[in-house]
Amino acid sequence: MGKYLIYVIIVLLPLTAIGQEYIIGLNGNPVIRSYVKDLPDEPLALKSTIKIYEPLELPFNDDFSSDYIYPDTNRWVDNEAFINHVYGVYPPNFGVATLDVIDANGNVYPEASPFPFFADHMTSYPLRLDNFTPADSLYLSFYYQPQGRGVPPLDYDSLVVDFGLYNGDTVFSYVDSVLVYASDYMGPGDTIFPNSIFESPCNPNIIFLLEDTLFYSDSLVLPCDSVYLLDTDWTKVWGAPGDSLEVFLEDKGSFFKHVMIPITDTIWFEKDFQFRFMNIGSVSNISSWKSNTDQWHVDEVYLNAGRGIDDTFKPEIRFSEMPDNFIKHYSSMPFWQYSSGTHNWDGDSTRVFVNNLDSIPHSAYYKYYVQDEQGDTVQSFLDLYDGFSGVVAPLKDQDVFAHEPFTKPKIVQWFKSTVAPDSISFRVSHVVYDESEVTTGDTIVFYEHFRNYFAYDDGTAEVGYGLTPGGAKLAYKFSLDNPDTIRGMQMFFNKTLGNANRRLFDLCVWDNNNGVPGNLIYSEENQYPEFTNGLNGFHNYLFPDTSVLRVAAGDFFIGWIQSSNHILNIGFDRNTNSREKIFFNVDGSWVGSSFDGSLMMRMLVGKNLLPPEPPGGKAAPAKLMVYPNPPQADGLIKVELPNGIDPKYYDYLTVRIYDIYGRLVFSAPYFESKSINVSALTDGVYIVNVLDEAYSKTYSTKLLIFNK
Numbered sequence: 001m002g003k004y005l006i007y008v009i010i011v012l013l014p015l016t017a018i019g020q021e022y023i024i025g026l027n028g029n030p031v032i033r034s035y036v037k038d039l040p041d042e043p044l045a046l047k048s049t050i051k052i053y054e055p056l057e058l059p060f061n062d063d064f065s066s067d068y069i070y071p072d073t074n075r076w077v078d079n080e081a082f083i084n085h086v087y088g089v090y091p092p093n094f095g096v097a098t099l100d101v102i103d104a105n106g107n108v109y110p111e112a113s114p115f116p117f118f119a120d121h122m123t124s125y126p127l128r129l130d131n132f133t134p135a136d137s138l139y140l141s142f143y144y145q146p147q148g149r150g151v152p153p154l155d156y157d158s159l160v161v162d163f164g165l166y167n168g169d170t171v172f173s174y175v176d177s178v179l180v181y182a183s184d185y186m187g188p189g190d191t192i193f194p195n196s197i198f199e200s201p202c203n204p205n206i207i208f209l210l211e212d213t214l215f216y217s218d219s220l221v222l223p224c225d226s227v228y229l230l231d232t233d234w235t236k237v238w239g240a241p242g243d244s245l246e247v248f249l250e251d252k253g254s255f256f257k258h259v260m261i262p263i264t265d266t267i268w269f270e271k272d273f274q275f276r277f278m279n280i281g282s283v284s285n286i287s288s289w290k291s292n293t294d295q296w297h298v299d300e301v302y303l304n305a306g307r308g309i310d311d312t313f314k315p316e317i318r319f320s321e322m323p324d325n326f327i328k329h330y331s332s333m334p335f336w337q338y339s340s341g342t343h344n345w346d347g348d349s350t351r352v353f354v355n356n357l358d359s360i361p362h363s364a365y366y367k368y369y370v371q372d373e374q375g376d377t378v379q380s381f382l383d384l385y386d387g388f389s390g391v392v393a394p395l396k397d398q399d400v401f402a403h404e405p406f407t408k409p410k411i412v413q414w415f416k417s418t419v420a421p422d423s424i425s426f427r428v429s430h431v432v433y434d435e436s437e438v439t440t441g442d443t444i445v446f447y448e449h450f451r452n453y454f455a456y457d458d459g460t461a462e463v464g465y466g467l468t469p470g471g472a473k474l475a476y477k478f479s480l481d482n483p484d485t486i487r488g489m490q491m492f493f494n495k496t497l498g499n500a501n502r503r504l505f506d507l508c509v510w511d512n513n514n515g516v517p518g519n520l521i522y523s524e525e526n527q528y529p530e531f532t533n534g535l536n537g538f539h540n541y542l543f544p545d546t547s548v549l550r551v552a553a554g555d556f557f558i559g560w561i562q563s564s565n566h567i568l569n570i571g572f573d574r575n576t577n578s579r580e581k582i583f584f585n586v587d588g589s590w591v592g593s594s595f596d597g598s599l600m601m602r603m604l605v606g607k608n609l610l611p612p613e614p615p616g617g618k619a620a621p622a623k624l625m626v627y628p629n630p631p632q633a634d635g636l637i638k639v640e641l642p643n644g645i646d647p648k649y650y651d652y653l654t655v656r657i658y659d660i661y662g663r664l665v666f667s668a669p670y671f672e673s674k675s676i677n678v679s680a681l682t683d684g685v686y687i688v689n690v691l692d693e694a695y696s697k698t699y700s701t702k703l704l705i706f707n708k
Contacts, residue, residue, distance in 0.1 A: 021584050022567060023463050023595055053077055055126040055271055058138075059304035063318075065095040071122055080120040081277075081298075085322060086460050086575050087148045088297040089245060090255040090403065092355055092395060093318045094444060096297040097122060099159065099279035100150065116157055116280045119294065123276035124303075126166065129263070130271040132305055138263040139307040140275055143256035143299045146243045149462045149574040150295030153242030158280045159296040160239040161261065164232035166272040182214050185680045191215055232274055237261055242294065249400050256299060258312055263303075275303070300357075313359040315437070317392060319444045322575070323368075323430050324350040326411050326448055329479070331458055331576060331598075334606055335417065335424055335450035340481040344414040354406035354432050354442075356392040363435045364392045366407050370415075371427040385410065389435065406432075415448065422607070424450045452606045453490055454478045456578035456598040463574065464494040465599060466501070466567025473585040475510055475517040475557035476578075476601050484605045486522075486549040489558050490538035492571040492600035493529035502528055503564035507541055512555035516583055516590040522549055523561075529568055538602065539669075542609055557583070558603050571600030624701040626688055631705065635679025639670070641690060641699060657703065658687045681705045 062075050070079040081097040088096035099120035103109050109119055132138060140161070146153055153159075186192060192214040238261055249255070263269075281294030325331055328343045337343075356362050367387035388407040415426050426448045433441025467474055486509060493501065507524040510517035522543070530539035543549065562568055574597045582593035625640040639655055653670035657678070665681065670690055678686075686703040 020586060021465065021467050021593060021595065023465055023572060023597075053125050055128045057128055058132075059302065060124060060127060061304075062097075062301045063093045063095065064097045064299060065093055071097060075125060077123045077125060078121050081122040086458070087150050087295060087462060088145060088256075088299065089148050090320050090353060090355075090400075091145070091297065091299045092143050092256055092320070092357060093299055093316075094320060094322070094442070096145075096148075096299045097277075097301075098148070098150070099277060099296045099298065101279070101281045101294055114282055116282050118278060119281040120279040121276055122278075122298070124274050126272040126274055127303070128271045129269045129273045132269055134264045134266060134269070136305040137307055138303065138305050139309075139311065140261045140263065140301075140303040141259060141307075141312065142277075142301045143258050144240065145245070145256045145297045146240070146248050146295070147245040148295055148297045151463065152244040153279075153281060153294035153296065155242050157242035157282055157294050158239050160236050160278050160280065161259075162234040162276050162278060163237050163263070163268055164234040164274045164276070165268070165270055166232055166274075186214075234276070253400060254395075254398060255400055255403075256297075260309055260312065262309070312396075313394070314357050315362075315434070315440055316357040316442075317362060317364050317432055317434055317440055318355050318357060318442045319430065319432065320353040320355045322444065322446060323352045325446065326350070326370075326415070326426075326428060330454055330456060332449045332451055332453065332455040334452055334454070334484075335415075335422075336606070337454075337481050337484065338415070338450060341414065342481050344411065350409055350411060351405035352407050352409060352430065352432075353403075354392055355395050355398075357395055359394055359396065361391050361393050362440075363389065364406070364432055364441075365389050365435050366409070366430070366432045368409060368428060368430045371429070372417075372424075415450075422452060452487075452609075453602040453604050455490075455602040456576055456581065457571070457573035457600050457602075458575050458598075459573075460575070461492060461494060461571030461573055461600055463572050463597075464567075464569040465572035465595070465597075466569050467562065467584055467586065468567060469565040469586065470563055471561065471586075473508070473517075473559065473561050473590075474599075475508075475559040475583045475585075475590070476599055476603075477512075477555060477557050477581040477583070478603045479555050480551065480553045480605070483550070483552050485607075486543070486551060486556065486558075487604040487606065487609050488540060488542040490540055490602040490604060491529075492538045493531055494569045494571055501566055501569040503562065503566050503568060504528060505560040505562040505564075505568060507543075508559055508561055509549060510557040510559075512557070515555075517557040517559075517585075527560075529570075538600070540604070540609070542604070556603070558601065573598045573600060624688055624690060624699050626701050626703055629703055631678055635677050636675055637678055637703070638675050639688065639690070641670075653690050656689045657681075658689070659684060678703070678705060 056075070060075065062072060064071075064083050066072065066083065069083055071081050071083060073079075080103060081099050082102065083095065083097055085095045087098045099122060101109055101119045103120075109117070129138070144159060146159070182192070192210060194210055194212060196210040196214075238259065240257075243251070248257075277296075277298055279294060279296055327333060327338065328349070330343065333343065352366060354364065354366070356364075365387060366389075368385070388409060390407060392406060417424055428446045428448060430444045430446070431441065432443075433439075489507060504526055505528075507522075507527050508520055509522040511519050511521050513519070524541070524543060527541060560568070572595070576598040577596045578598040579593050579596050582595075582599060583590045584593065585591070626637055628637065631637050641650075641653075650670055655666070655668055655670050655676070656664060657666035657676075659665055659681075665686070666676065666678070668676075683705050686705065688701055688703050690699040
């Protein structure tokens with residue numbers, strides 16, 4: 001009981017403390033949500049199914065180095081873990097499997113509570129152990145780490161490993177589901193209350209009873225069909241209590257702890273042996289803070305015979321982290337600003353981390369090479385960089401409190417192009433290998449993107465960031481080498497439970513006053529967080545063309561002044577660190593941030609991002625193509641712009657539908673709304689508008705809803 005009371009006090013503190021900045025967990029995983037949303041619309045079976053998995057032969061091995069977000073379907077039977085290279089801190093091998101309280105669709109488990117509950121599972125295929133005996137010395141091994149760059153599991157949460165056998169029956173496992181969006185069922189500002197009934201979109205015989213209030217920008221997982229799995233009887237064989245990464249490092253003396261579990265009991269030597277990792281987690285009891293916590297990261301899972309307790313090593317040289325990018329100060333920036341030369345590394349400034357998984361040191365060779373978008377090698381890099389040779393000590397000898405990179409390669413030449421493009425990309429390949437055995441090595445690829453924005457972040461939010469109280473100001477420092485035009489901002493906001501962070505704020509631009517924000521030189525009032533899915537799902541907040549900010553070279557600050565006491569929860573990237581660029585003001589004075597990381601906030605510059613005005617002023621409203629009109633039984637319509645509209649402007653357009661009384665019933669970005677479900681609309685005449693961000697152009701047509 002004492003632990004529970006302490007936990008409540010901790011999570012209540014942000015709501016009662018004097019204004020300050022906070023880091024909180026995410027209410028969902030936008031990368032997984034984006035993947036689920038982009039899955040092809042395949043026909044769904046209308047019958048209950050039984051999934052049967054053919055047993056695998058040993059060895060079983062997975063290092064999670066693929067780019068796929070779900071576990072390998074040839075090794076694992078479920079898809080709740082998140083395969084990534086951003087959450088783990090210095091893992092043995094690049095890429096980890098993260099278990100948390102986010103389900104396979106990227107949402108917090110609906111049964112999540114302040115009390116420990118069964119969250120993510122990662123379950124192996126059945127494995128054939130019937131040809132082995134205890135004398136064959138079978139071991140399951142893996143590395144694990146709590147928290148990483150996420151949120152720590154509490155001490156009464158845990159990561160466990162179970163062994164199991166199929167018991168001859170099939171049992172209900174889960175209801176196959178489909179992700180739908182609340183905007184398909186209601187208009188902006190509307191809500192659907194608990195105990196409302198939904199029919200499954202893939203099986204009308206299945207009825208779903210809504211448990212929580214549903215808001216316009218929410219998503220909802222509706223059941224389709226029951227799925228039955230081969231029933232497995234599970235026995236816990238190992239567990240670790242929750243810890244912060246800081247305490248874990250002090251206690252274990254390593255970034256990831258290696259675990260060896262022997263398989264000695266004769267009951268496991270059957271043809272359908274399985275093992276699984278399971279996260280027993282908990283969340284805050286306050287709705288607006290109910291978010292992704294309790295991250296555990298697993299790497300290098302290996303099960304085989306003929307092993308001993310000391311069989312913890314293998315002759316492998318592996319990258320541990322993504323090497324630093326080749327642009328000084330930024331992760332991305334406009335090429336016309338970069339070409340001034342001040343953002344080139346001028347010495348041993350980048351870092352490359354490499355692990356040696358063997359028990360003895362290895363002499364390794366590292367190099368990098370650069371290619372342009374067409375795949376042609378940029379020779380100037382190769383001519384001036386000779387590579388690096390050095391000794392890599394074993395991972396077991398790693399000092400976590402004095403962890404140094406294997407090398408800090410010189411970036412001896414900057415990116416060049418024969419033209420001055422609006423956008424250009426370069427492919428940077430990093431290679432490391434054992435000098436005596438070139439096949440023992442690793443390769444990792446990174447893309448340097450030059451776009452029309454300045455960015456510090458890497459495009460992925462591990463946690464969220466916010467301020468209190470109302471009136472709090474947030475400012476982010478950017479520097480221009482050459483005069484330019486500030487056109488707006490890109491921001492990635494994390495969606496919170498019940499849209500608790502959809503609160504008003506003013507977009508702001510300040511000039512520089514001795515390193516902190518000075519005069520407010522521009523503001524765009526009454527904005528809201530706009531939620532998008534995806535790894536790069538930033539929303540464009542464009543300044544109207546009548547308020548062009550043509551500025552000289554120098555430092556500027558972009559950000560907001562918030563109206564509400566609620567945290568706005570902008571994405572916060574913990575893989576890059578621009579802490580010295582972040583400032584906040586809650587009491588009349590600007591102070592620097594106390595958190596290492598980067599805000600998911602970017603400054604847009606350069607050419608006008610809005611469609612140009614035609615000669616003679618604004619164009620008359622143009623007709624949209626909406627069909628079928630009226631909609632068919634499925635309620636789906638397609639919205640297409642008139643011919644001649646440049647697709648490059650699509651990201652800056654918004655589709656809105658009004659009823660005959662002028663009330664807004666639907667709103668969404670155009671690129672997400674080419675196909676709209678209007679089945680929730682009642683019979684009548686509606687106006688469909690497509691507006692640009694500055695409302696300088698409008699395309700419209702009528703829509704007739706007539707349900708027979």
